[in-house]
Amino acid sequence: MEPEHKPASYLRNSIVVKKNSVAIIGSGIAGLASAIRLAVAGFDVKVFEANSYPGGKLSAFESNGYKFDAGPSLFTLPALVDELFLLAGKTPSDYFLYRKLPETCRYFWEDNTRITAWADLPKFAQEVESNTQVPKEKVTQFLSDAAWKYKTVGDLFLDRSLHQLSTWTNPTALRAYLKIPFLGLFGTMHKANESYFQHPKMVQLFDRYATYNGSNPYQTPALLNIIPHLEHNVGAYLPVGGMHAITQSLHKLAIELGVQFHFNAKVEKVLFEGNKVMGLLVNRQQITVQEVVCNMDMVNAYKSILKEAPQPKRLLRQPKSSSALIFYWGIKQTFPELGLHNILFSHNYRAEFEHIFAKKTVFEDPTVYINITSKYEELDAPTSCENWFVMVNVPSHDGQDWDNIIAKTRRQVVLKINRMLGVDLEPLIESEELLEPRTIELKTSSSGGALYGNSSNNRFAAFLRHPNFSPNFSNLWFCGGSVHPGGGIPLALSSAKITTDMMLGKRKN
Numbered sequence: 421m422e423p424e425h426k427p428a429s430y431l432r433n434s435i436v437v438k439k440n441s442v443a444i445i446g447s448g449i450a451g452l453a454s455a456i457r458l459a460v461a462g463f464d465v466k467v468f469e470a471n472s473y474p475g476g477k478l479s480a481f482e483s484n485g486y487k488f489d490a491g492p493s494l495f496t497l498p499a500l501v502d503e504l505f506l507l508a509g510k511t512p513s514d515y516f517l518y519r520k521l522p523e524t525c526r527y528f529w530e531d532n533t534r535i536t537a538w539a540d541l542p543k544f545a546q547e548v549e550s551n552t553q554v555p556k557e558k559v560t561q562f563l564s565d566a567a568w569k570y571k572t573v574g575d576l577f578l579d580r581s582l583h584q585l586s587t588w589t590n591p592t593a594l595r596a597y598l599k600i601p602f603l604g605l606f607g608t609m610h611k612a613n614e615s616y617f618q619h620p621k622m623v624q625l626f627d628r629y630a631t632y633n634g635s636n637p638y639q640t641p642a643l644l645n646i647i648p649h650l651e652h653n654v655g656a657y658l659p660v661g662g663m664h665a666i667t668q669s670l671h672k673l674a675i676e677l678g679v680q681f682h683f684n685a686k687v688e689k690v691l692f693e694g695n696k697v698m699g700l701l702v703n704r705q706q707i708t709v710q711e712v713v714c715n716m717d718m719v720n721a722y723k724s725i726l727k728e729a730p731q732p733k734r735l736l737r738q739p740k741s742s743s744a745l746i747f748y749w750g751i752k753q754t755f756p757e758l759g760l761h762n763i764l765f766s767h768n769y770r771a772e773f774e775h776i777f778a779k780k781t782v783f784e785d786p787t788v789y790i791n792i793t794s795k796y797e798e799l800d801a802p803t804s805c806e807n808w809f810v811m812v813n814v815p816s817h818d819g820q821d822w823d824n825i826i827a828k829t830r831r832q833v834v835l836k837i838n839r840m841l842g843v844d845l846e847p848l849i850e851s852e853e854l855l856e857p858r859t860i861e862l863k864t865s866s867s868g869g870a871l872y873g874n875s876s877n878n879r880f881a882a883f884l885r886h887p888n889f890s891p892n893f894s895n896l897w898f899c900g901g902s903v904h905p906g907g908g909i910p911l912a913l914s915s916a917k918i919t920t921d922m923m924l925g926k927r928k929n
């Protein structure tokens with residue numbers, strides 16, 4: 421039988437948290453950002469992290485002389501990171517440096533077509549025209565539409581809680597209602613791209629942005645065509661020191677602001693009475709709390725540390741976003757034809773997504789993403805070598821025979837690279853590490869190892885995410901990629917802003 425949790429019993433054998441205090445469960449990027457925001461607002465902040473290191477998915481490791489960012493590799497909207505240093509009264513560049521990339525991605529097709537997405541828009545549009553005969557004006561117009569959509573709904577979707585009446589009655593929302601027919605809420609991303617470009621390669625190139633939040637371009641709303649705006653109009657960036665520099669610099673700032681980090685401190689239970697959270701159980705120790713911010717994946721939180729609380733059943737049943745299978749390869753050769761971000765497209769994108777989301781397995785010709793940070797960070801690989809982060813989108817873990825799928829996919833990936841780059845890759849791989857849905861879940865407690873929480877594969881997806889507050893407990897809050905506004909570094913950082921703004925009472929109805 422479960423013990424009864426009474427406030428008096430916590431106080432006998434507990435860490436008593438000071439007045440105006442908050443406990444944060446998890447030190448993912450959103451947990452770190454929330455800690456900084458709340459410390460700046462004068463809270464006494466304690467972070468409890470299950471791992472021995474901060475950052476969650478945004479971590480790094482070294483293997484046989486090769487350095488790898490373990491998770492995210494594409495970085496947009498660095499201003500959201502800078503903002504945290506500015507909030508704390510610091511100069512961002514004293515902590516965190518980044519460079520704008522001259523090209524966002526190199527695209528490869530099986531018929532030898534290659535397109536480099538230059539940061540310089542006219543140059544990119546010209547490259548598209550030269551390689552596909554799609555007029556360059558069509559590309560620039562598409563991206564300027566994306567900018568318009570972003571401007572129209574960005575503030576509404578990304579900067580506010582969609583679960584508060586005030587969001588829907590503010591002037592931005594009222595203006596956006598008038599533009600609903602032009603926003604792409606009713607068709608899919610693929611349909612919109614197909615009818616606009618009518619060229620299979622350009623459709624595929626822009627359909628790919630659905631994977632930026634782990635969804636299926638054949639199902640996700642066309643509104644998500646705002647994503648390329650961030651990369652093509654605003655820019656893609658790389659932190660100096662690699663992606664992990666984001667975690668390191670924010671962790672450093674948080675410590676300077678007095679945030680206390682407890683590592684190897686897995687929260688086992690949220691203790692509550694009525695509609696109030698009273699404490700946390702961490703390593704069998706009770707901790708009294710005033711406010712709690714949960715940065716742990718929402719689904720797994722309800723299934724474990726909140727399993728005795730009322731459950732948001734519909735949200736818990738919702739399909740997951742995609743996961744990833746990553747081979748971290750040390751390659752003893754350099755490849756001038758490859759850049760930092762490279763995509764080797766599948767010959768059948770529709771079949772690839774059907775396999776991920778309907779069949780829940782991996783297509784025989786998957787799209788292969790190769791990220792090579794040693795192109796910029798020379799020390800990430802030994803001389804004349806490259807650190808290849810080779811990723812395939814895969815379904816979240818749902819009981820599949822992963823050992824089999826991984827072995828088969830590895831063979832297909834090597835063959836595809838051999839074919840498309842004209843190499844014999846296997847003898848060049850001198851070191852190898854692996855990350856897959858089961859280990860993503862194990863390392864970050866993300867349900868099914870999904871990268872971005874629940875999927876966005878229907879038009880109401882944004883509205884179906886868990887709110888940034890608890891509907892059941894007045895002092896429990898949620899932040900991170902599994903709640904509104906969603907996954908990806910910029911959205912996880914936005915979620916921390918929405919959550920802490922609500923806590924600080926700035927977004928009351």
Ligand SMILES: Cc1cc2nc3c(=O)[nH]c(=O)nc-3n(C[C@H](O)[C@H](O)[C@H](O)COP(=O)(O)OP(=O)(O)OC[C@H]3O[C@@H](n4cnc5c(N)ncnc54)[C@H](O)[C@@H]3O)c2cc1C
Pocket residue numbers: 445446447448449450451468469470471474475476477478490491492493494495685686687688715716717725744746860863864865866871872899900901902906907908909910912
């Ligand atoms: C392979 C991969 C590639 C990606 N690529 C990109 C990309 O290119 N660009 C991009 O923008 N995004 C990318 N993402 C997504 C991005 O990493 C996430 O959206 C973002 O890092 C989520 O941060 P978070 O704070 O929500 O949570 P997480 O990083 O999941 O952190 C949650 C933290 O909570 C801790 N925790 C969980 N349970 C407990 C508990 N009970 N007690 C204490 N602590 C607990 C975990 O250990 C973890 O540290 C990628 C993700 C992966 C895995």
